Amino acid sequence: MQAAVQHFRQPQQPEALLADLHIVVVDPDKERAEMIVDGLQQVDDARITVIGEVIGLERKLAALAPDIILIDLENPGRDMLADVARLSNPTQRPVAMFVDGSDTTMMSAALDAGVSAYVVDGLRSDRVKPVLEMAIARFHAFSRLTAELEATKAALSERKIVDRAKGLLMKRRSLSEEEAYALLRKTAMDQGKRVAEIAEALVTTADLLS
C-alpha cells in the first residue's frame, strides 16, 4: 500500500535548497533519455535517475523522492503526477507542475518542446530554470534529429520510387535512363508537382494495371 504517494520531501528542510538536486527523467525512449541526462550533467552535479516504465510511476517516485521530475508531454504518466495524494490526505505536500508565476514564456517554450517539469513544493525557481532550459534544448535537439532521420528515410524511399518509375519508362517506351528521368521531370514541371509524386503515381498505376 502506498500512502505517501507524492510526499517527496518534508517542508522546511533547508538542505533541500543547498544539497545537489535529485532529478528524475521519465522517458521510455532510451536515446532521448541519454541525451537529456548528458545535458543535465553539464548544468549541475545533479543525481539523475531515469524511469522508462510508466506503470508504478507514483510508487517509484515516492521511493526516489526527487526534487525535479522531467517528463515528456506524450507520456501518459503525466496524469499520475496529478495532485491526487492531497485528495486522500490533505496534510501531504504535493509535487506541482513548474510554472513561473510572473512569466509564462518558459511554460510555453516547454510545451512547444514537448516537455514538462514537476518540482517539489518549496524548491526555488532559480534552481529549476536552468534544468528546464537544458531539457527544452535537448528535446528540440532530439526532435531535430528525429526529423532529419525521417527526412533521410523519406528521401531514400523517394529515390527508390523514382528508380522504379524510370525503369518502367525505359522498358515500356524504350527510353534511356536520362530520357526517362527527363520525361518524369518535365511531367512534374507541367503539373506543378514533385518528381517523386509523378513517379509514385506512375508506379501505382503500373501496379494496378499489371
Next chain:
Amino acid sequence: MTLDHVPCGFIPLTDSAVLVAAVEMGFAAAEGIALDLKREASWSNIRDRIAMGVYPVAHMLSPMAVSMSLGLGPLPVRIDAPFVMNQNGNVLTARAEIAAHLADLGATPRDPAATGAALRALTRRSLLRIGVPFPHSMHLLLTRYLLEASGADLSRVTFAVAPPPILPDMMRAGEVDAFMVGEPWGSLAVERGDACILLPGQAIWAAAPEKVLGTRRDWIEDHPDVARRLLRAMHRAAKWCSDAGSASVLAEILAMPHYVNAPADLIQRGLDGQIVLNSQGDLLTVPGFARFGGGAVNFPWRSAGMWIADQAAQAWGIPKRQAQTVAHDAFRSDLYRLALAQLDPMLPAASMKVEGSLQSETLARAVSGEVPLGPDSFFDARVFEFDA
C-alpha cells in the same frame, strides 16, 4: 466557403463520440467549422494546452471545467461548459478475485446499495486502491459518493491516477485493485480475462454530467458566432449519436486508430448498454448506460455544476459557497439557449433543477411545450437542492 478552424483536444474514449461524429458525419462542416481533433495522451495535456490557448475548446471532464475556473492547476483560466457531451458511460471495474470476494459479501451490479455495502465490508478488512483517470473527475466524485453514502471509511481507500487506456494495465500490474473508467476501457479489461465490472457509473447517479465541451471564456467572448455554430453542430451530432440506429456506424468510426483505437464490438457494448460483466459472459442490460443526446441530456444544468462543487470543494480546499458560485457560472445554460433557440424548441424553461428527484422519465416545462427529462436519481435516494 472558408471554414473556421477550431482545434480541439480529446482523450480516446467512447464519450468523445459527439466530437468525432461532428467531424466524421459532417455536422461541423455544415456549420462552417473545420473541427480539428487532436488525440491527447493525458488530461494534464488537455488542461495545459487549453490554458496556453493551443485549444480554444476541448473534450473535458465536467469537474475540470469547475476546478480550472476556480484557479486550480498550474495556469488559471476561466473555462465554461456550454454543452454536456454525455451523461454517464463509466464502469467501476475490479480485479477478478476482488470482484469474487465482493460478490461473496453481497455485491451485485444490479444493486448499487448492495455493492456499496460489500465495499464497506471489504474496506474494514483490507485497504482498497482505486484507479481514476484524473483527480478532478466524476469518476473520483461518484466513487467517493458511493463509498461515503455506504458508510465506508474513506481513510481505508487510496486513489491513484492514470489516463483511461492505462488503467487496465495498472490493474494487471497490481498497482490498483479496482478502477472507475469511461468505456471502452472497462470492457477491454473484462475482455482480457482478469477483470469484472462491479457497477455501471449510471447506477450511482442516473444523470451525472460526464464530459463537457470545455471552452475558454475569452474565446467565446471573442468568437460568439463561431461558438454558436459549434454548439449547433454539437447538438446535431449528439442527436445522431443518441439514435440507436447509429450505434454500429458510430462504433466503427470510434474504433479507428486515430480515435479510440479499440475493437468496435467492445465500443458497441457501451453504446447499446449491453455490458458484458465478466469472462463468463454474464450480460447486464443498462438502459441509459451512456446518454449522448435527446431530451435535455446536453443541457448544462447550473445545478449539476453546483453538485460537483458541493462534492469537491472540501477536497479542493475551497469554501463551498465560492466553489458553487463559480460552478453555477461555468455551466453556461445561457449560451446553450442562445445557440439552440431556433434549432431546439424543447429547451427547458428553468436552468436549475432539484438534482435527484426524478425516478423515471418526466415531462418538464420547456420554453415551448414540454421536454422529457430522463431519471436523475441517486442510488441512496438523496436529493440536492441548491440556491442560485
